[in-house]
Amino acid sequence: METKLKNIITKVYKVFNYTRPQNINNVCTACCLDINDARLLLTTELKLIPVELICDYNDGAQAYNYDMVEFKYFLPRYLELISEYEFTSAVDVSLSLKNLNFNNRTYWSTNEEVQCINEFFLAFFEKCLETDVYNNEAQLIEIINMFYLASIDVQPYLEIWLQDLSNFSIIHLEQLITNNFNYRGKIRTNSFIDSDLNSIIENWIIANKKTITTAIENQIMATNLKEEQLQRLSYLYDTMNYL
Structure with missing residues (x-):
């Protein structure tokens, strides 16, 4: 690459x-x-x-x-x-x-x-x-x-991300959800992020909840990540239940 x-x-x-x-x-x-x-x-x-x-x-x-x-x-x-x-x-x-x-x-x-x-x-x-x-x-x-x-139309890039939820790409998704979603399953506002983009990301996460959850399960079972990363993915798996 x-x-x-x-x-x-x-x-x-x-x-x-x-x-x-x-x-x-x-x-x-x-x-x-x-x-x-x-x-x-x-x-x-x-x-x-x-x-x-x-x-x-x-x-x-x-x-x-x-x-x-x-x-x-x-x-x-x-x-x-x-x-x-x-x-x-x-x-x-x-x-x-x-x-x-x-x-x-x-x-x-x-x-x-x-x-x-x-x-x-x-x-x-x-x-x-x-x-x-x-x-x-x-x-x-x-x-x-x-x-x-x-x-730039971001939707195609979100779909590319979804096609390969492994290793670092799943960690990036964990960061996005854990750091930017509240306990009600809504993305937090950010002064630099447009509300329309917030909606795009939020809808994308919700629409692909099953795919993301399955990817998390696979990564946890593979156990080829660091202990801290595994803990964060386990927390993300629980978090997905609230989205």
């Missing part, structure tokens, strides 16, 4: 080979983005721009008339950093790709670009399911929210 994702990032750099902007127009350079940092964004080789500068560019006050050509120039670096779990918002992980606006066909009318973005999101999500190394930075619900705020 790691090799697949790196190949996609290489492709992203080729597909989004936009001309370097002459000026930064998308972010306020009067107070949000220091003029020297703006200069660094424009003069540093794209692949070498540090995550801190991309975060400043991403999190600063945004222009009303957003220049997607400017954004697309920086997009390969965004995706490369995210693929390495260096998220491009210092405010919240879920805001890392808030300017992608993937449902806006005015911005996304080129088939090759659309395909490239879809390939990245799929490969990155599959990588997340196979590991927990990003847990120091984010939980999977925050990454799903990042997809959602980028105007």
Whole structure:
């Protein structure tokens, strides 16, 4: 999966080979983005721009008339950093790709670009399911929210998750349910998670309760997890009765 994702990032750099902007127009350079940092964004080789500068560019006050050509120039670096779990918002992980606006066909009318973005999101999500190394930075619900705020349809990714509830993927599900659902079986509100996404996740969990419960049973019986993970799965099994 790691090799697949790196190949996609290489492709992203080729597909989004936009001309370097002459000026930064998308972010306020009067107070949000220091003029020297703006200069660094424009003069540093794209692949070498540090995550801190991309975060400043991403999190600063945004222009009303957003220049997607400017954004697309920086997009390969965004995706490369995210693929390495260096998220491009210092405010919240879920805001890392808030300017992608993937449902806006005015911005996304080129088939090759659309395909490239879809390939990245799929490969990155599959990588997340196979590991927990990003847990120091984010939980999977925050990454799903990042997809959602980028105007990516999250439903297909939830179904991919459901198809392979083993090892780390079941642990991620345990974290999602244990940390985000209350004893009444309702997902807790979060200032960064849209209520519509909350509903999507809640309905998905309830609709697939039997499948999830069976997967938990199988993982507990397999006993190839750490003791702490087995305890958490046992607690999750009990929790599912309340959902």
